[in-house]
Amino acid sequence: MRQFVQQLVNGTVLGATYGLIALGYTMVYGIIQLINFAHGEVFMVGAFGGLTVYRYWLPESMTGNVWVALPAVLLVAIVVAVAVAVLMERLAYRPLRNAPRLAPLITAIGVSIFLQEAVRLFYPDGRRQQPFPRLISEGTFEVAGVTVAWVSVFVVVVAVALMVALQVFVKTTKTGKAMRATSQDPESAKLMGIDIDRVIVVTFVLGAALAAVAGVMQGMRFAQIDFRIGFLAGLKAFTAAVLGGIGNLTGAVLGGFVLGIAEALATQYVPHGSSWKDVWAFVVLIGVLVLRPGGLLGERVATRA
Amino acid sequence: MPGATGRRWRGPVVVLLPLLLAVACGGGDEEESGAEGGGQATKVAKIGVIAPLSGDLTATGTGIRNSVELAIRQANEQNKVPGWRIELAAEDDAAKPDVGAQAAAKLASDAAVIGVVGTYNSSVALQVAPVLERANIVQVSPANTNDTLTRGESFRTNPTRPHKNYFRTATLDSLQGGFAADYATRDLNFRTAAIIHDKKAYGQGLADSFRAQFERNGGRVVATETINPGDKDFAAVLTKIRPLNPDLIFYGGEYPEGSLISSQAHGAQGIRAPVMGGDGIVDPTYTKTAGNAANGDFGTSVGAPPEQLPSARQFITDYQRAGFRDPYTAYGALAYDAANAIITTLPAALGSARAVNDEVRRKVLDAVGKVSFDGASGRVAFDAFGDTVTKTLTMYKVENGEFKPVKSGEFRG
Numbered sequence: 001m002r003q004f005v006q007q008l009v010n011g012t013v014l015g016a017t018y019g020l021i022a023l024g025y026t027m028v029y030g031i032i033q034l035i036n037f038a039h040g041e042v043f044m045v046g047a048f049g050g051l052t053v054y055r056y057w058l059p060e061s062m063t064g065n066v067w068v069a070l071p072a073v074l075l076v077a078i079v080v081a082v083a084v085a086v087l088m089e090r091l092a093y094r095p096l097r098n099a100p101r102l103a104p105l106i107t108a109i110g111v112s113i114f115l116q117e118a119v120r121l122f123y124p125d126g127r128r129q130q131p132f133p134r135l136i137s138e139g140t141f142e143v144a145g146v147t148v149a150w151v152s153v154f155v156v157v158v159a160v161a162l163m164v165a166l167q168v169f170v171k172t173t174k175t176g177k178a179m180r181a182t183s184q185d186p187e188s189a190k191l192m193g194i195d196i197d198r199v200i201v202v203t204f205v206l207g208a209a210l211a212a213v214a215g216v217m218q219g220m221r222f223a224q225i226d227f228r229i230g231f232l233a234g235l236k237a238f239t240a241a242v243l244g245g246i247g248n249l250t251g252a253v254l255g256g257f258v259l260g261i262a263e264a265l266a267t268q269y270v271p272h273g274s275s276w277k278d279v280w281a282f283v284v285l286i287g288v289l290v291l292r293p294g295g296l297l298g299e300r301v302a303t304r305a
Numbered sequence: 306m307p308g309a310t311g312r313r314w315r316g317p318v319v320v321l322l323p324l325l326l327a328v329a330c331g332g333g334d335e336e337e338s339g340a341e342g343g344g345q346a347t348k349v350a351k352i353g354v355i356a357p358l359s360g361d362l363t364a365t366g367t368g369i370r371n372s373v374e375l376a377i378r379q380a381n382e383q384n385k386v387p388g389w390r391i392e393l394a395a396e397d398d399a400a401k402p403d404v405g406a407q408a409a410a411k412l413a414s415d416a417a418v419i420g421v422v423g424t425y426n427s428s429v430a431l432q433v434a435p436v437l438e439r440a441n442i443v444q445v446s447p448a449n450t451n452d453t454l455t456r457g458e459s460f461r462t463n464p465t466r467p468h469k470n471y472f473r474t475a476t477l478d479s480l481q482g483g484f485a486a487d488y489a490t491r492d493l494n495f496r497t498a499a500i501i502h503d504k505k506a507y508g509q510g511l512a513d514s515f516r517a518q519f520e521r522n523g524g525r526v527v528a529t530e531t532i533n534p535g536d537k538d539f540a541a542v543l544t545k546i547r548p549l550n551p552d553l554i555f556y557g558g559e560y561p562e563g564s565l566i567s568s569q570a571h572g573a574q575g576i577r578a579p580v581m582g583g584d585g586i587v588d589p590t591y592t593k594t595a596g597n598a599a600n601g602d603f604g605t606s607v608g609a610p611p612e613q614l615p616s617a618r619q620f621i622t623d624y625q626r627a628g629f630r631d632p633y634t635a636y637g638a639l640a641y642d643a644a645n646a647i648i649t650t651l652p653a654a655l656g657s658a659r660a661v662n663d664e665v666r667r668k669v670l671d672a673v674g675k676v677s678f679d680g681a682s683g684r685v686a687f688d689a690f691g692d693t694v695t696k697t698l699t700m701y702k703v704e705n706g707e708f709k710p711v712k713s714g715e716f717r718g
Binding site: 003006007010011013014120127128129131138140147148149151152218221222223224226228229232263264267268272273274275277278 | 358361363364501532536542544545564565572573574596
């Protein structure tokens with residue numbers, strides 16, 4: 001039982017990161033039906049932004065102070081990721097807004113490779129792993145025999161808080177309403193006076209900010225980042241988004257947690273589980289898609305009018 | 306976004322997933338820099354390097370590349386091959402077999418290439434060796450330890466040499482794993498071990514040979530788990546191992562994942578057992594990334610510690626004087642020797658040839674098998690399989706964030 005709970009904890013922490021990144025995929029898809037494969041790289045660039053402020057800009061006396069260092073790292077990570085995402089939308093995707101659907105998808109892959117290589121070539125010593133500051137205590141605590149690291153608590157709390165905040169934003173604010181309207185029918189939304197371009201930029205900004213936070217949290221947990229972390233994280237998050245029903249915010253979060261927990265439990269309980277954990281994660285995905293082609297919370301596929 | 310779901314998205318997903326995977330495996334680059342010097346010599350022979358120059362294993366790959374460059378520079382300065390200038394042709398394999406095979410094909414198609422030093426990863430060498438063999442280019446690896454490369458699939462019972470062009474200055478996994486197991490059972494008195502490996506040729510081979518000797522010595526392997534190269538979160542695997550309470554976690558793999566296993570096991574998971582690995586984890590990056598968690602961990606490496614070998618001191622001095630920005634790492638001396646094994650044969654093989662050609666390549670290939678000299682890492686000579694005759698191994702222990710040699714010796718099975 002203790003093992004089971006411990007694995008649930010492991011999976012939840014893993015899932016929180018997946019979910020946070022998955023939100024970016026699902027939001028962009030919801031608005032412009034683009035699977036933004038460069039989103040994993042936004043996550044990576046955010047982490048590098050956070051590292052940069054810590055390493056080069058923060059005065060030495062401040063680096064040990066969590067209350068200064070952590071907000072500074074998060075803030076700059078978000079700013080860098082948002083800037084990259086806005087540029088990406090403006091330069092790569094907007095010109096292709098009315099192009100056949102495959103064109104922006106291929107472009108997204110191009111942007112992804114571009115960002116990876118840019119960091120590899122131009123970040124100081126970017127080819128290799130960069131040590132990332134842990135920022136908060138490496139310590140752990142125990143509840144009923146289950147060990148939890150403080151950083152894991154931080155990761156899950158921040159992730160869930162941001163997920164809730166995003167829901168509130170989309171449901172209650174005027175911009176949120178505009179986003180929902182655009183996602184339902186961009187043409188009509190435009191006729192109602194909604195500035196579609198602005199809504200799309202806001203979508204990219206929100207997704208990038210969440211990804212940047214996820215990037216910093218991953219850096220803090222593993223104390224290292226490199227230019228390739230975006231690929232695997234992006235792939236898993238994309239899977240989570242599809243699992244939950246792409247285009248659906250709650251679905252992305254749920255998908256993230258289901259995927260993370262499935263991986264952890266498969267490792268524990270399936271014979272040779274550790275070799276096959278990714279296989280089991282995708283078996284879960286395929287199983288869900290066979291039964292519910294739209295994903296866990298996706299709605300029935302309706303052809304657009 | 307309620308109401309915005311499930312339009313026709315499956316098409317792009319199905320098309321793109323494999324595409325994306327393919328892209329992820331590409332991305333090799335090259336890094337070339339000609340060695341300077343050589344006076345008015347006009348004829349050019351190139352020595353290739355295939356090693357990871359990008360990605361997680363960059364530190365090691367760069368050390369190999371630089372050490373080969375050092376050997377080439379010295380050969381040119383001392384005019385070891387009269388009438389010829391030797392150049393370095395370094396290719397990145399990104400630690401991936403397919404990228405390595407492309408790099409090998411590129412070097413094989415370059416008429417001036419006379420030999421190749423590399424690779425770092427055994428899994429990459431399995432793809433590289435046959436490509437170079439077809440072009441009769443000699444390959445000397447400073448780091449491959451997988452037994453099958455020189456002795457074939459049934460290396461334990463019926464060893465046969467698969468590639469006539471393949472040599473190595475590094476010793477074998479079967480010796481390294483056995484040496485580690487002996488140390489664990491005899492010197493540390495460990496009785497139980499959990500094994501984790503990364504499913505790559507090197508990691509799995511090392512883990513298998515450790516297990517065989519550990520069990521022969523009366524030890525018990527309580528769990529065997531695998532991970533994926535590139536993974537960062539090993540909480541699930543470690544949670545599974547913790548209640549089994551092993552004396553030791555043996556890891557077959559390299560430092561990017563090994564250091565995370567150490568930091569997560571000794572940190573969040575609260576496991577006390579040290580991590581032990583092979584030469585793949587003995588790297589400054591391991592201790593830097595794992596921090597305090599790495600203290601007490603063990604790693605075996607090939608050869609005696611360079612700092613303690615008189616023959617290696619000259620190499621270390623020369624390397625430092627050459628002004629390379631990156632350290633020579635665990636394989637520097639072995640790579641330097643590998644390059645010199647090729648260079649030594651060149652005066653006779655190139656002789657009066659107008660350019661590098663197939664005949665010259667064959668001559669070099671034959672001659673490398675017969676070299677015998679004292680190199681930076683010890684005696685450099687190869688047996689009938691292409692393996693080094695120097696089989697010294699060293700056990701290192703992490704103390705105060707640094708790998709310190711604790712025992713050197715040979716494993717005799």
